[in-house]
Amino acid sequence: MSWIDQHEDMAGAFEATASARSVEPTLFREAMSRLGAAVHVVTTDGPGGKTGFTATAVVSVSDSPPTLLVCLNRGANSAPILRGNRVFCVNTLRAGDELIADTFAGRTKVARDARFDVGEWKKLATGSPALMSAVVALDCRVSEVKAVASHDIFFGVVEAIHSGPPGEALVYHDRAYKRV
Ligand SMILES: Cc1cc2nc3c(=O)[nH]c(=O)nc-3n(C[C@H](O)[C@H](O)[C@H](O)COP(=O)(O)O)c2cc1C
Known part of the structure; x- marks a missing residue:
């Protein structure tokens, strides 16, 4: 068995153990709904195309070099686009921008390109x-x-x-938008 096969075997065993011991996903989602989180729209543009999605799973990682992370469901349409472009912009929404949050979460059912019709967008360094x-x-x-x-x-x-x-920010808590 190659090292890679062994590694994948171990990963599989770990996943099996983790799922056997973990709580129900619905219980976990209910628990997460109790955590207030800033609402962001993560965008990308490049050879893979242009897209954006609403996300609360954004975390500061380090200030040297300044690094953050974004978690994106691999099943989302934006996932292969972001993987292809290898650039993204995290836009932290202000209170009052609920329509932008809903648009980029796919809740308003507008076409992907039309998502950018709401709000004023410019480019910084990465495009x-x-x-x-x-x-x-x-x-x-x-x-x-x-x-x-x-x-x-x-x-x-x-x-x-x-x-x-300057002004109030948009947060998501108890499955509702709130302002802080
Ligand atoms: C408040 C809020 C927070 C969200 N946070 C995330 C997130 O952190 N990661 C994620 O993958 N999807 C998140 N979603 C769901 C995506 O915004 C939604 O599935 C989006 O349509 C995915 O992008 P797509 O249109 O490219 O498929 C969130 C939705 C809402 C309303």
């Missing part, structure tokens, strides 16, 4: 669309991608930052 009204927009180049369970985790090094006008 990914940056939302001018965002509390902050962090323009990133992918440094690493890790597949974990159902999601791809994109790590990005921040190449440019746009700070929008």
